[in-house]
Amino acid sequence: MSAFLMPSLGADMEAGTLIEQAIAPGQPVSRGDIIAVVETQKGAIEIECYESGTVTEWLVAIGERVPVGTPLARIDTGEAAEPVAAASKPVPPPEPVEMEQALKPLPVSTGARVLASPAARRLAAKEGVDISALPVTPGQPIRHADVAAHLKAAPDLEPQTGLSAMRQAIAAAMSRSKREIPHFYLTHQVDLTALTEFIAEVNAGRAPDERLLPPVFYLRAMARALLKYPEFNGHFEKGTFTPAGVANIGLAIALRGGGLVAPALFDVSAQERDELMAQMRDLIGRVRAGRFKARELSEATITLTSLGDRGVDGLFGVIYPPQVAIVGIGTPALRPWVVAGEVVSRQIATLTLAADHRVGDGHRGALFLRAIDRFLQEPETL
Numbered sequence: 001m002s003a004f005l006m007p008s009l010g011a012d013m014e015a016g017t018l019i020e021q022a023i024a025p026g027q028p029v030s031r032g033d034i035i036a037v038v039e040t041q042k043g044a045i046e047i048e049c050y051e052s053g054t055v056t057e058w059l060v061a062i063g064e065r066v067p068v069g070t071p072l073a074r075i076d077t078g079e080a081a082e083p084v085a086a087a088s089k090p091v092p093p094p095e096p097v098e099m100e101q102a103l104k105p106l107p108v109s110t111g112a113r114v115l116a117s118p119a120a121r122r123l124a125a126k127e128g129v130d131i132s133a134l135p136v137t138p139g140q141p142i143r144h145a146d147v148a149a150h151l152k153a154a155p156d157l158e159p160q161t162g163l164s165a166m167r168q169a170i171a172a173a174m175s176r177s178k179r180e181i182p183h184f185y186l187t188h189q190v191d192l193t194a195l196t197e198f199i200a201e202v203n204a205g206r207a208p209d210e211r212l213l214p215p216v217f218y219l220r221a222m223a224r225a226l227l228k229y230p231e232f233n234g235h236f237e238k239g240t241f242t243p244a245g246v247a248n249i250g251l252a253i254a255l256r257g258g259g260l261v262a263p264a265l266f267d268v269s270a271q272e273r274d275e276l277m278a279q280m281r282d283l284i285g286r287v288r289a290g291r292f293k294a295r296e297l298s299e300a301t302i303t304l305t306s307l308g309d310r311g312v313d314g315l316f317g318v319i320y321p322p323q324v325a326i327v328g329i330g331t332p333a334l335r336p337w338v339v340a341g342e343v344v345s346r347q348i349a350t351l352t353l354a355a356d357h358r359v360g361d362g363h364r365g366a367l368f369l370r371a372i373d374r375f376l377q378e379p380e381t382l
Contacts, residue, residue: 001056001074001075001076001077002051002053002074002075002077003059003071003072003073003074003075004035004036004049004055004071004072004073004074004075005068005069005070005071005072006018006038006060006066006067006068006069006070006071006072007038007047007068007294007298008068008069008298009038009040009045009294009297009298010040010169010173010297010298010320013040013041013068013169014067014068015065015066015067015068016038016039016040016045016065016066016068017038017039017040017063017064017065017066018036018037018038018060018061018062018063018064018066018072019037019038019039019044019062019063019119019122019144020036020037020044020062020117020119020120020143020144021035021036021058021062021073022034022035022036022037023035023036023049023055024055025055025056025057025058026054026055026056027054027055028052028053028054028055029049029052029053029054029055029075030049030052031049031050031051031052032048032049033048033049034046034047034048034049034293035047035048035049035055035073036072036073037119037143037144038294039119040169041168041169043255043261043290043292044119044123044144044148044290044291044292045292045293045294045297046145046291046292046293046294047293047294048293048294048295049075051075051077052077053075053076053077053078054075054076055073055074055075055076056073056074056075056076057073057074058072058073059071059072059073059074060072060073062119063122115140115141115142116131116141116142116143117141117142117143117144119143119144120141120142120143120144120146120147123144123147123148123151123290124147129147129150129151131147134146134147134150144290145289145290145291148289148290148291149289149291151289151290167259170259170260173320173321174318176321177318177319177320177321178318180321181236181319181321181324181356181358182356182357182358183318183319183354183355183356183357184354184355184357184360184361184362184365185316185352185353185354185355186352186353186355186362186365186366186369187314187316187350187351187352187353188350188351188352188366188369188370188373189348189349189350189351190329190348190349190350190351190372190373190376191337191346191347191348191377192214192332192347192348192349192376193346193347194376194377194378194379195214195217195347195376195377195379196214196332196347198379198380199212199213199214199217199379209281210274212273212274212277213277213280214306214332215251215280215304215306215308216273216276216277216280217273217376217379217382218304218306218327218329218372218376219249219251219265219268219276219280219304220268220269220271220273220276220375220382221372221375221376221382222247222249222268222302222304222327222372223247223249223268223269224269224371224375224382225368225371225372225375226247226269226302226368227269228368228371229364229367229368229371230243230244231243231324231359231360231364232302232324232325232353232355232359232360232364232365232368233247233301233302233324233325234301234323234324234359235301235322235323235324236321236322236323236324236356236358236359237322241324241358241359244301246266246267246268246269246270246301247267247268247269247301247302248264248265248266248267248268248299248300248301248302249264249265249268249300249301249302249303249304250262250263250264250265250300250301250302250303250304250320250323251263251264251265251280251283251284251303251304252303252304252305252306252317253283253284253287253288255287255288261287261292261297262300262303262305262320263283263287263292263293263296263297263300264295264296264297264299264300264301265279265280265283266295266299273382283296300320300323301323302323302324302325302326302327303317303319303320303323303325303326303327304326304327304328304329305317305326305327305328305329306328306329306330307330307331308331309331310331311331312330312331313330313331313333313350314328314330314350314352315328315330315352316328316352316354317352317354318354319354319355319356324355324356324358324359324360325353325354325355325356325360326353326354327351327352327353327369327372328351328352328353328354329349329350329351329352330349330350330351330352331349332347332348332349333347333348333349334346334347334348335347335348351369351372351373353365353368353369
């Protein structure tokens, strides 16, 4: 028997609200299954289970906000029970909530009845969505992700005034970063002409949803460079730097309605270009629909930020703790460039690095940026 705990989904998270129990008591769960949905300042996060077994009971009621580390449910793994560390703020277990009770039918104007999870009803009410108008799969309840996908397809809302929960979370994390991490910054101009031409050649004749985009090559070049400069890839916690075994690169993504998150693409160096492009499209689509997975937020080991065609020459990111580096790339633009002693027009972009001086230095950082540049000059190898 083991306990499923409220996970930590980032350095700025102290507590979360359980908004959906995806597995009912008595049902089996496998490692990697979505067992719950937790609401934080970043939005609704799908939480994966890290072991297999049977959910015996839920210890926290839907809608209850509890600190990180609080036991949310018990899982029978077939092993002897182990003592569970007490949470910083003990929460008395309420009566178990049966999934059939949680998925209460909602009235529909046509006289039909539809099942919807509490998280779905809560989001629909918050955003003014008529949940009865959403498409229904027979026998399946409408869940939070379904309402979020509906909102993604709807026109963008007018920006809200005041400091939102998302902005408060960003402010807290970035304030901590600048307060605790001794940043140093480097910049390097990179010629992307070969990359631009290679992408145009590869994409010729491809359907729009099969075309490659530059970030795939930026990610691959970063992953290759990190093999030689691992001090920029990992986590610094409790005074100790732990290098990562693989490059789980966080990709900065702007959210609908404002805000920014940087969920991870896992083991980038092991992915082929087209596979990585498909994963990136899927990740961006899910994030903008309000669907995250816990691992994507907590296991990034370095971050890439790019504003694409937004017209900004360069950007210096702020490191997201416990990471130790963030790479930025500005918008490529035609600029005069010296090639073989002659001034020619080339696609030039500004590559930047913000890194933690406790684990790296300017010399190694410069070599890291030049390594990324070198790989980008040979896009066919990425």
